[in-house]
Amino acid sequence: MSIRPWRDIIRRKSRQIMVGNVPVGGDAPITVQTMTNTLTADANATIEQIRRCEEAGADIVRVSCPDVESTAALGKIVRAARVPIVADIHFHYKRALEAADAGAACLRINPGNIGSDERVGEVVRAARANGCAIRIGVNAGSLERDLLEKYGEPCPEALVESALDHIKLLEDKDFRNYKVAVKASDIFLAVAAYQQLAEAVDCPLHLGITEAGGLIGGTVKSSIGIGSLLWFGIGDTIRVSLSAEPEEEVRVGYEILKTLGIRNRGVRVVSCPSCARQGFDVIRTVQTLEDRLAHIRTPLSLSVLGCVVNGPGEARETDIGITGGGQGKHMVYLSGVTDHHVQDADMVDHIVRLVEAKAAEIEAAQIDAVPDAAE
Template identity: 85%
Template sequence: MSEIRPWRTIVRRQSRQIMVGSVPVGGDAPITVQTMTNTPTEDAVATIDQIRRCEDAGADLIRVSCPDVASTAALGKIVKASRIPIIADIHFHYKRALEAADAGAACLRINPGNIGSADRVAEVVRAAKANGCAIRIGVNGGSLERHLLEKYGEPCPEALVESALDHIKLLQDHDFHEYKVAVKASDVFLAVSAYMGLAEAVDCPLHLGITEAGGLIGGTVKSAIGIGNLLWAGIGDTLRVSLSAEPEEEVRVGFEILKSLGLRTRGVRVVSCPSCARQGFDVIRTVEALEARLQHIKTPISLSVLGCVVNGPGEARETDIGLTGGGNGKHMVYLSGVTDHTVQSEEMLDHIVALVEAKAAEMEAAADAAAAAKVGEPAE
C-alpha cells in the first residue's frame, strides 16, 4: 500500500555477479536467503525432507555438510531431488570437494588455505571450473589462522579481512573468480566491522551472517542487529541467519529481516500492536494463529492487526487488509486502507484468512495477466 519514499531507500553496494546454479548472487539480483541442513547427509531421505520444508519456507539456496565419503556419495541423489541449488560444505578434506563438485553441487563452501598444498587448491579449482561450481570462502572469527592470531593478538576486523584476502588470492592465482566471501563472527561489532572493511577491499558478492548467534529469540535479535546494520548500509548479497533452531526458522527470520528493510517482499507482512487493556480481542493469540495459518502465502501482502481504534485506523490505511478491535465483539475490517465492514469475534480468524487468501489469488492473477500481455507485445 505505502509508496517508496526517499528516506526509505537503501543504495546497495555494487558487487559483481556470480551464479550459484540457476540463482544469481550479487549485482542487481535480489538478496538471497539460505540455510543449512542438520540431518546426517548420508541419510538422503531425511535430508531431502528437510530441504523440502526449507524450500516451502522460501529458501533460495541450501548448504549441506559433506564431512565424509558417505555424505558425498549421497549428494548426487540429494542434488537431483532439490528444487534449489545445493552448496556443499567442505572444510579440510579437499577430496570431498572434488566428489561434491562431481555430484552436482552448485557451490563449494571451502577455504582454499585450509586444504593443504597448492596442488590441492589447483585440483579443487579445476573441479569447480569443470562442473560450473561457485566457491564460497568462509572466514570465521573462531577459527582464524594461527599466524594471524599471532600477528594481531586476537580476532579483530583486520585479521578477518586479511584472512579473506589471502584465501581470495589463492583462487585468483588460478584465474578463478566465481566466488563469494563471508567474514562471520559471533560478536556483532566484530562481524559488522569486518564486513565493512571487506566491502571496501573487494568487488565480489558478500555472504552475511552472525555465526553461533544463539537460539530462536536471542539469535534472531543478534542477527537482526548485525545483518540489518550491514543491509541498511547497502552491504550484502546473500545471507544466512544462524540459529539453534530448525533450518526453516532461519529462512523465515531471514525474510523478515529483508522485508523490514523493504529489500524482499515475500508473504504476509503483519503489523500488530503489543496489546493492552484497550484491546477488543486477544491480539497476541490472534497474531500467532494468523502467522501460522498464512505461512503458505507467497504473494507480498500487508496485514495490520490492532486491538483498538487508537492506532488501528492509521495503520490500516497503510496495509492491504486491516483489522481493528471494537466493542461488543464486533470489529472493523479495512480493505486497501478504507473501512469496509465489520466481523464478529467468533468469525474473525477464518474471515481474515479468507480475505488474505482471496487477495493473494487476485494479485497473482493480475501478475499472470500482466506477464501474458507483455509476452504478446510486439518487439520494439
C-alpha cells in the same frame, strides 16, 4: 555534512556470480540461505528438511559433507532439491572434488585450509568443470594461527587479511566465481570486518552472524548485525544462524529483508502489543494468523490492532486490516478503507479467506500484466 535521505539504501556494487541457476550479487535480489542439520548421509531425511526450507522460501541450501558417505548421498539430494545445493567442505579437498562431481552448485571451502597449491588447483579445476561457485568462509573462531599471533586476537583486520589470502589462491588460478563471508559471533567484529572487506573487494558478500544463539536471542543478534550491513548497502546473500530448525532461519531472513523494504515475501503483519483496551485477544490472534497464513508467498500487508486508538491509522497503510470493537464486533478494512464488520467467533477464518483472496487477486493481476509472448 550531507545527510542521506532516511529511506535510501544504496547497494554496494558487486560483480555477479551464479550459484546454480540463482544469480548472487550485482543487481540480483538478495538471496536467503540456510543449512540442514540432518546427517547428509541420510539422503531422505535431508531431502525432507530441504523441502521444508524450500516451502519457507529458501533460495539456496547448504549441506555439510564431512565424509565419503555424505558426498555419496549428495547426488540424490541435488537431484531432488528445487534450489541450488552448497556442499560444506572444511579440510579434506577430496570431499570437494566428490561434491563437485555430484552436482553441488557451490563449494564452501577455504582454499588455504586444504594443503598444497596442487590441491587448490584440483579443486578449482573440478569447480570450473562442473560449473560450481566457491564460497570462502572466514570465521573468527577458526582464524589461522599466524594471524592470531600477528594480531593477538580476532579483529576485523585479521578476518579481512584471512579472506584476502584465500581470495588470492583462487585469483592466482584465474577463478573468479566466488563469494566471501567474514563471520563472527560478536556483531561489532563482524560488521566492522564486512565493512572493511566491502571496500577491498568487488565479489559478492555472504552475510551472517555465526553462532548467534537460539530462536529469540539469535534473531535479535542477527537482525542487528545483518540488518546494519544491509542498511548500509552491504551484502548480496544472507544466512541467519540459529539453534533452531533451518526453516526458521529462512523466515527470520525474510523478516529482516521485509523490514528494510529490500525484498518482500508473504504476509507482513502489523500488530499491536495489546493492552486493556483490546477488543479481542491480539496475541493469540496474531499467532494463529501467522501459522495459518505461512503458505502465502505473495507480498501483502495485514494490520491486526486491538482497538481504535491506532487501528484505523495502521489499517489505512495495509491491504487488509482488523480493528477491535465493542461487544465482539470488529471493523474490517480493505485497501485502507472501512468495509464491513465481523463477529469475534468468525474473525480468524474471515481474515484468512480475505488474505487468500487478495493474494490470488494480486497473482492474477501479475499474470495479466505479462505480455503474451505469442502476440
